[in-house]
Amino acid sequence: MKKVICYVNQFFGGIGGEDKADQEPYIVEGVVGPTMAINAALKDAEVTHTVVCGDNFMGSNTEEALSRIMGFLEDKEMDLFIAGPAFQAGRYGVACGNVCKAVKEKFGVPVLTSMNGENPGADMFKKDVIIFKGGTGAVKMRQDVKVLTNFANKLLAGEPNLGCEAEGYFERGCRHEVFLEDIRENTAAYRGVQMLKKKMAGEPYQTELVIPEKDLVPIAPAIELKDAVVALVTTSGCVPVENPDRIQSASATRWGRYSIKDMDRLEAGVFKTIHAGYDPAAGNADPNVLVPLDAVRAYEKEGKFARLHDYFYTTVGTGTTEAEATRMAEEMIPYLQEDGVNAIILGST
Secondary structure, eight states, X not given: OEEEEEEEETTTTTSOSGXXXXXXXXXXXXXXXXXXXXXXXXXXXXXXXXXXXXXXXXXXXXXHHHXXXXXXXXXXXXXXXXXXXXXXXXXXXXXXXXXXXXXXXXXXXXXXXXXXXXXXXXXXXXXXXXXXXXXXXGGXXXXXXXHHHHHHHHHHTTOOOOOHHHHTBOOOSOOOOOOOSOTGGGOHHHHHHHHHHHHHTTOOOOOSSOXXXXXXXXXXXXXXXXXOXXXXXXXXXXXXXXXXXXXXXXXXXXXXXXXOTTOSSOOBXXXXXXXXXXXXXXXXXXXXXXXXXXXXXXXXXXXXXXXXXXXXXXXXXXXXXXXXXXXXHHHHHHHHHHTTOXXXXXXXX
């Protein structure tokens, strides 16, 4: 019987939500949460242990968390390691990527995880780890687990990997030599000529070496700080308490623009956070930890830069797609340009 070890965060570990996001890593025998479904779908294999760690602890103490988890696994038998699924949860996806990469490098066993394409962990770790294309939320748990375990069963049985397109994981930029049955019909020369003929005839064809398109943002030119007109932009979900623009607490499609003219700081009870991706207690107690108006206003009075823009701009980052974030930024830009803003402080969480 092959042995599989899994990794989940504090939520899927069943100990709590954001209030337990600082949970230090620990390991338990057997299954926890979604690893029950993983275990049930495995053939000739079983989940022997589950590692649990809070997303905040992993994000804030990555080296320590990984060191402790590697220590947990030192004396464990393991044929395969599975993390997640992480869906569109950014901190969880990055955690799954970090743990899988560390396990692969230290123990040399196959590692698998799953997350949505909008999860930052997908871009960060897809070259190092096999990451299956997952759903946006836990409602897709059954589907994502099925895809993960189908491939896990093939891997453990020694069956061939048919590649990212056929198997359903993100392209990793790896090329493997494959010996095909019909050599004459499948030489590189033959395949190349067939593609050329299709191209010349205007027919669809698929290159065997896909060059991914990179969406590169050019680095902005340097400015003289003394001439800077500075704006505050945040993805922390800081809004007036009534949330007048009804910005969603996750997967945001709306943003807000709120006046800070003649304000030296954001007052608790007047502003709050509606962000669902972290513990709001500190932000609600002092909104300036979300939008640092107090510190920036002090710098303005000291003459460190020309002036502060009269508004701050806000939305929520958790679960928000790159496409929606790009659209919202493009909608903000005309307001910033109108006031001559040439520097932005973009605060996250």
